[in-house]
Amino acid sequence: MSSEFDTAAAQLRLHDATPAPVTSSPVLRGIGLRKKYRSGTSTLEVLRGVDVELAAGEFVAIVGQSGSGKTTLLHLLGLLDAPDGGEVHLAGTRIDTLSSSKQDLIRNTQIGMVFQSYHLLPELDAVENVLAPLYVRYGMLEWLRRRHDARQEAVALLERFGLGARLSHRPRQLSGGEMQRVAIARALIARPQLLLADEPTGNLDAASGAGILETLTELNQSDGLSIVMVTHDTAIAARAGRVIKLADGCVEQQLTTPGRSAHAPPDFHERPARAGG
């Protein structure tokens, strides 16, 4: 399994230890995405040909009413679901038609995901939850070789998010905001170029939610991380550089927030350089 992963990783060297080069070409593109759900005899068309584009270093918010298909869109972009029509491109490569093991690899290495209800593994503590993508990526021996560095990296990320005192707490011992920050650290541990966030503040009180948004904004601005965030709250969406509004499975309008632009300083993760990455 791990060797298969490694070969595929070599072929798909979209990402490396060095930060993704900032280009104007879109890092993520959805073209004419369609998705239907069948329940019994009736068919519900959730997405009817949605085009989205995310430039490198951009922070895009997708807003819309409940049932407008925004979460489904995010799942399609994150390869959690397969579109009934349309294409998903990541850094110029079509990814929705790849084999499932390659899609697994892309999810593991290229895309970080954050969910509304955190989705941490209850049996693992904070550091282990952050390390989960690396656990998945590496086989036993590979992991034993890397565990020291990986753990340091996870601890560094958690400390950066102010969780230095919560390293060995289980998720149920953490508050909502803390859990969400652990989840963000988990999404970043694999150093993806892309972060997909599904209502990251939806379950949080205003203060914690604001903290999470602050974190996301900072990741976007100082680290150049490309972010797609789904939210139903236009006030939260206003923090993004661009807002895509979905209604009835179609893009209703796109707004660029004034004063915010897609730019990215080259330094993504603030961490000591590691030999060989």
Next chain:
Amino acid sequence: MYKLLLCWRYLRTRWIALASVVSVTLGVATMIVVNAVMAGFSHEMQTRIHGILSDIVFESHSLSGFQDPDWHMEEIRRAAGDNIAGMTPTVAVPAMLSFQVRGQWITRQVMFIGIDADTHASVSDFGEYLQHPANRQQLSFDLREGGYDTQLDSDAESEPLRPALENAGWPYRRERVEQEKLWRQQQQAAGGPVRPLDQHVDAVLAATEDPAPPSDTTNSTDLDAAAPIDPFRQARPDEGRTMDPATEQFAGIVPGIGLASFRDRSGVDRFLILPGDDVKVTFPTAGTPPKAVSNTFTVVDFYESKMSEYDSNFVFVPLEELQRMRGMIEPETGIGSVNSIQIKLAEGANLDEVRDALRKAFPPELYAVSTWRDKQGPLLSAVDMEMAVLNILLFLIVAVAGFGILAIFFMIVVEKTRDIGILKAIGAGSSGIAGIFLGYGLALGIVGGGVGMALGLTITWNINNIRQAVEWWTGQRVFDPSIYYFFNIPTIINPFTVSWIIAGAVGIAVAASVLPAFRAARLHPVEALRHE
């Protein structure tokens, strides 16, 4: 990596799953204990069966037997080559054993076997079963001056004693004769009729001279006939002298202990006859048609193989005596006949091969060749069958436990649906997810089987302590030695059987986790993440 980690974490946190393997544990423990005890019983039984029988019995179809056992033994050696370790000729005839207990004659049907005291020990463990230590070294048909074992084995206070054997042998015989004389004198002084009440006095025959040829049955006494008035005069007419039972004995005889004793409820053996008593045996002569002859023998020892079929059936006498009494010795040449030859095989020789070789070498119309297993074939195969059926039944218990695991695993998969979604979202493949649950099943199987093995082995090793504790607790005899003829539950742990049981249990646990694992692997990440 995550598979191992999660398996380990699930193992440590899901107590319900551990509960589901309790049945595997119990099943494994039961199977180990039952197999060990059954193997112990079976081994014990085989040892006993084999103890009295030699490896291969070469016998004649006729009661008169065949002449010249030496020639036959040479032929056997020629046919079977180096496979033969020892041979001894025997004569076995059906007979009636009679003895008097408190004036009452008791008659039992027995198999009367003449053995060669010198060579018989080389073909079977017969000697080991005797009650006198010296006889165990070298069997002698002479009555011993006391010293018979009163304790059964060396250990344990729970074992029954045999106080009656304390005085057995010559001291007992002298005492009996003395009492007999006293009683007789009293009776005569009282003027009452003298009735023979004891075989000591009743059946005195000259033992020093050659008895008459078997066709000459003038001296044979019918047991049902009226007992002679004065047994001291009953000696053969040509003998002309009476025998002093206080210093002389008849030909020695070794009956099975089951013929001579019974065990009372307290576990003490009560003896009907003792070494030193005289008994009568009625048996057929070698001629055609056979005639019944009777002779008197002195009990010199008992054997106890603990195989009740043998202990209450076989009676051993010196081969030469029996040959003479049955008329099996050719008067001109002095060559005797026997009706079977007991053969012991060399270490590592194949029982069935030698048997087949002998069957080929000798005409089957005249001789029957059988192994000790053949002789007890139905019994041994019944035990094997019993063991197989028990194993199947017990394995079904473990299999039922498998369904318990299946159900619990489905529950766990449902409970862990969201976690499965998370793992898929961060890039875990379907095979990896299936691996978690298969690994979990394997881990549970190993834990269940391992604990079961520990439990089973502990119970097996301490089964006799447990038995004693249960007996003490309930006041009931769990394991009645008078039924089984041994005092500790015998156990044999076969590592091969144990590993098969463990492998089976682990296999069932893994098999039960296959379906839930597949279900988990096929979960759609989006649906799984939505699951609350």
